[in-house]
Amino acid sequence: MKTVVLGKTGLEISRIGMGGIPIQRPPSKEAVKVIQHALDLGITFIDTALGYGDSEKRIGKAVAGRRDEIIIATKGGWRDKKMAAKHIEWSLKRLNTDYIDLWQFHGVNTLEIYEKVARSGSALEGVQDALQAGKIRHIGLTSHNIEVAARAVASGLFETIQFPLNFVSHEAADELVPLAREHDVGFIAMKPFAGGNIRDANLAIKYLLQFDNVVPDPGIEKVEEIEEIVDIINGSWELSLEDRQKMEDICTELDTRFCRQCMYCMPCPQGVDIRMLMYIRTLWKLWPPDKFFSWLKKVVESAENCIQCGECEEKCPYNLSIREMMDENVEFYQQKRNRSNP
Numbered sequence: 521m522k523t524v525v526l527g528k529t530g531l532e533i534s535r536i537g538m539g540g541i542p543i544q545r546p547p548s549k550e551a552v553k554v555i556q557h558a559l560d561l562g563i564t565f566i567d568t569a570l571g572y573g574d575s576e577k578r579i580g581k582a583v584a585g586r587r588d589e590i591i592i593a594t595k596g597g598w599r600d601k602k603m604a605a606k607h608i609e610w611s612l613k614r615l616n617t618d619y620i621d622l623w624q625f626h627g628v629n630t631l632e633i634y635e636k637v638a639r640s641g642s643a644l645e646g647v648q649d650a651l652q653a654g655k656i657r658h659i660g661l662t663s664h665n666i667e668v669a670a671r672a673v674a675s676g677l678f679e680t681i682q683f684p685l686n687f688v689s690h691e692a693a694d695e696l697v698p699l700a701r702e703h704d705v706g707f708i709a710m711k712p713f714a715g716g717n718i719r720d721a722n723l724a725i726k727y728l729l730q731f732d733n734v735v736p737d738p739g740i741e742k743v744e745e746i747e748e749i750v751d752i753i754n755g756s757w758e759l760s761l762e763d764r765q766k767m768e769d770i771c772t773e774l775d776t777r778f779c780r781q782c783m784y785c786m787p788c789p790q791g792v793d794i795r796m797l798m799y800i801r802t803l804w805k806l807w808p809p810d811k812f813f814s815w816l817k818k819v820v821e822s823a824e825n826c827i828q829c830g831e832c833e834e835k836c837p838y839n840l841s842i843r844e845m846m847d848e849n850v851e852f853y854q855q856k857r858n859r860s861n862p
Contacts, residue, residue, distance in 0.1 A: 521534045521535065521561070521562025521563070521564075521750070521753065521754070522534070522535040522753060522754075523535060523564075524732070524733075524735060526565075526591075526622075526679075526680060526706035526708075526735060527679060527680060527700070527704050527705045527706030527707070527733070528679050528703075528704040528705065528706070529622065529657075529658045529679045529680060529706055531565075531591050531621065531622070531658070531706075533564050533565035533591050533735065534562055534563050534564040534565055535729070535735070535753050536563070536565075536725070536735065536736050536737075536738070536749060536750075536753055537563070537565035537566065537567055537593075537708065537735055537736065537737040537738075538555070538558050538563050538565065538566045538567070538737070538738070538739075538740050538746065539567055539568075539710070539737045539738055539739035539740065540566060540567055540568030540569065540572050540575040540576070540579060540739070541568075541572050541575065541739045541806050542739040542740060542741035542806065543555065543568075543575055543578055543579070543739075543740065543741055544572060544573040544574055544575045544578065544808070545741050545807075545808060546741055546742075548574075548578060548581075551578045551582075551741075552578060552581050552582045553743070554740060554741065554742065554743055554746065555578065555579060555582035555583070556582050556586075557743050557746065557747075558740065558746045559582075559583070559586060559589060559590065561746060561747070561750045562750065563746065563750070564589060564590055564591055565590075565591045565593065565735065565737075566579055566583075566590060566591070566592055566593070567593040567594070567595075567682070567708065567737050568592075568593070568594050568595075569594055569595045569596070569626055570594060570595070570596045570597075570607055570610055570611050570614070570626075571596075571597060571626065573807075573808075573811065574614075576594060576611055576614035576615050577614050577615075579592065579615060580614060580615040580616035580617065581616070583617075584616065587617060591621045591622070592615060592617065592620055592621050592622070593620075593621060593622035593623075593624060593660070593680075593708075594611045594615065594620055594622075594623060594624070595623065595624035595625065595626035595660075595662060596608070596610075596611065596623070596625070596626055597625075597626040597627055598643060599633060599636050599637055599642070599643050600642070600643055600646075601641060601642060601643055601645050601646035602646065603643070603646075604625075604643035604644075604646040604647050605646040605647075605649065605650060608620065608623060608646075608647070608650045608655055608656060609655075611623070612655060618655075619654060619655060619656065619657060620655065620656045620657070621656075621657050621658060622656070622657070622658045622659075622660055622679075622680060623647060623650070623656040623658070623659060623660070624659070624660040624661055624662050624680065624682060625637055625643065625644075625647075625659075625660070625661045625662065625678075626662055627662060627663070627664070628661055628662065628663045628665075628668055628672070629663055629664050629665045629668060629783045629795075630665060630668065630783060630786070631665075631667060631668055631671070633668075634663075634668045634671060634672065637661075638675065638677060644659075644677065647659055658679045658680065659677070659678055659679055659680075660678050660679055660680030660681065660682060660706070660708075661678045661680070661681060661682070662681075662682035662683070662708075662710065663681070663682075663683060664683070664684060664780070664781040664782055664783055665782055665783050665784075666683070666691055666692060666695070666696055666782065669681050669683045669692070669696055670695065670696060670699055673696065673699050673700050673703050673705045674699065674703060676703070678705065679705060679706060680705060680706035680707070680708060681696070681700055681705055681706070681707055681708070682707075682708040682709075682710050682737070683696060683707070683708075683709070683710065684709070684710050684711040684780065684781065685697070685707075685709040685710075685711070685712070685728065685731075685734065686709070686711055686712050686713065686714045686718060686724060686727065686728070687718070687723065687724070687727040687767045687770075687771065688714040688717060688718060688770065688771055688774055688778055689711065689714055689778070689780045691780070691782075693731070697731055697733065697734060700733060701733045706733075706735070707731075707733055707734045707735065708734075708735050708737050709728050709731075709734050709735065709736045709737055710737055712724050712725065712728055712736045712737065712738045713738060714774070714778065715799075715802035715805070716802060716805045716806075717770075717774055717778060717802075718770060720766065720770075721738075721745075721748050721749055721752060722752055722763070723759075723763055723766060723767055723770075724736075724738075725738070725749055725752045725753070726752065726757050726758075726759050726763065727759065727767065729753075729757045730757070730759070739806070776838075776839065776840065776841070777840070777845070778838075778840075779798040779799065779838075779840060779845070780838060781795060781798070781799060782837065782838075783795055784835050784836060784837055785832035785833075785835050785836050785842060786832075788825075788826075788831075788832060789829075789831065790825040790826060790827055790829075791822055791825050792822050792823060792825050792826050792832075792846075793818075793819045793822045793823075794832050794842060794846065796816065796819040797819060797820070797822070797823055797846040797849055797850065798840075798842065798845060798846065798849065800816060800819075800820075800849040800850075800852060800853055801849060801852055803815075803816065804852070804856065809856070809860055812856075813856075813857055813860070816853060820850055820853050820854075823846055823847075823850050826843065826846070828843060830843065
């Protein structure tokens, strides 16, 4: 397995990582086998989060006795010092480990939240205390907002940035990836398959391998998936003219119907959870039905507050038909709900 150094962390990891969201879907024993098989194939970087159901617990079971082979990254969403410290303790227990290689602030998607996280006496201080105590070894941040991500990269406070990057949503390629290289900040590419909208692993992975400082982090739930991806890593990374044409065709197809989760449409003056409403179809692919329905119930209910003002569409840099897409996704949710309760 080829390796890469994750920026200023100095951590040498496999050229591709493994995302921990889908691993909570199969039965626990099967999930453990998938993770262990990934390790056997040379994967040495696994990224998860406290909020990913029992993903941390499953990873903890899978790496038991092999902890020194793996770099574990996890993340938490609390923004104050006390709760950030508690999140780290919870993750340590669930992962069954004495230390976390990389702990990340999860989903820092607005400048307001970023300032809250980074200011004096904030969550960052709690995380830095954990760093000094040896409970974590490196600090990173994840975001869907390119302004926030750029601020974090240039701040010197974070050693890694995790941001969406794929050949459909490639806004980070022009500025954020070079900025991360300039500041020696490790770049972890979330959503390499564009939330399931890219179905060709050969195209998705090879595109990201063109960036020598980017570590793709695909979510894995099946043995066959990790085997296919590792075969791509071990083969030629060249994109043919035919590959590039396929990529262009996919981009054209998705262009006006793909939400990048950039958050520029938020907040809604009426309290509509636009971001999550736009993400419903993707979440259906990622989460078990029981969690999908319970977690999104209030999100769907918030759609009732929409007064069709169109402010969100005026702010969208990608000119998406947000109101129409939200209506379609609410209908999608209701259809799935009805079929699950005949």
